Amino acid sequence: MLVSRRPHVRLSAIATAVLALEAAGCGTASSCPDPRPRTSDFVGAVKGPDLENAREDGETDADRCELACRVVAEEELDDIMKCEAVGPEADPEHPWAEGVDEITVTCTATYTPEQFCTGRRPQGHREAEIVVQSRADWFAVHAHLERAAVTAFRELAEWLDRQGAAASLVARCRDAAADEVRHADALDALARRDGADVPLPRADPPVDDLFAVACHNAVEGCVSEAFAAVVAAHQAGHARSLELRALFSRLAADELRHGQLAWDLHAWLWDRLTPAQRAAVAELQARALAGLPQSSRRAAAATPRELGWPGPDHAARMAELFADRLRAAAGLAA
Ligand SMILES: [Fe+2]
Ligand SMILES: [Fe+2]
Known part of the structure; x- marks a missing residue:
């Protein structure tokens, strides 16, 4: 007791x-x-220093996508279940290539909202x-x-x-x-x-x-x-x-x-x-x-x-x- x-x-x-x-x-x-975690889809553009950081800090493309997802979400994410990054129109398949200055990230993640x-x-x-x-x-x-x-x-x-x-x-x-x-x-x-x-x-x-x-x-x-x-x-x-x-x-x-x-x-x-x-x-x-x-x-x-x-x-x-x-x-x- x-x-x-x-x-x-x-x-x-x-x-x-x-x-x-x-x-x-x-x-x-x-x-x-x-507090109960929530699951949400996030989508948005990542560019400038945020893109630069994701490119340099991630060891793999999956890591880079997760870092970019955290930028787009603007939340303290607990778990990222799905993440996709798309490059510019001319080369959508290579979002992490040098010289790319803006990508679009779509991800699904859980986070615990502040209460x-x-x-x-x-x-x-x-x-x-x-x-x-x-x-x-x-x-x-x-x-x-x-x-x-x-x-x-x-x-x-x-x-x-x-x-x-x-x-x-x-x-x-x-x-x-x-x-x-x-x-x-x-x-x-x-x-x-x-x-x-x-x-x-x-x-x-x-x-x-x-x-x-x-x-x-x-x-x-x-x-x-x-x-x-x-x-x-x-x-x-x-x-x-x-x-x-x-x-x-x-x-x-x-x-x-x-x-x-x-x-x-x-x-x-x-x-x-x-x-x-x-x-x-x-x-x-x-x-x-x-x-x-x-x-x-x-x-x-x-x-x-x-x-x-x-x-x-x-x-x-x-x-x-x-x-x-x-x-x-x-x-x-x-
Ligand atoms: Fe009160
Ligand atoms: Fe009160």
């Missing part, structure tokens, strides 16, 4: 320690657990297909996730009410839903100002079962949303514009309360689980914490720097420290 005692976590002290990483000049070193694991998705949430290539896209993704979090907290409040939970716990969920409405409206306005549309969240109906709620909260609330509070606090201090710093500062304070609510709810649920269910929830949470550095690195790489996210290495270090502290506080094994 991964955990031997009732988890008792004070999130604000952990958040402070993680945010102090930078000030201390520390070393060099979901949540979205298990922003910072926030509380409702049970049954269906991930929106938004590729982040600009600040407007980033606002759109986060407005979408904030709107999804409204549903998550409303469902949680209703469910807790039906379970006869303390009125104060239900009220905290309702207050959190109201916070998420404000977050969604603010990010929605920024996305639209930058010209992006915000897709409405879609979700399957939630499972009305205490164990399912405990599993969901252990990851979405205790890991994703709690880490969102830390990242938002970093953004509050590092976003380029004063407008964004002020916004992220408000978000950080709210998300810290939501993260603490998740851990308080976790303790409430814990008391109502069987030993076997506790072990399963602890294992799920430990897996989410283990995956947090990698998912944070990906999310950081996909975030425009002006928004104040830590860089990919720093985000991974923050997530590692955050996970270590939470494991220690909750009595979870690494």
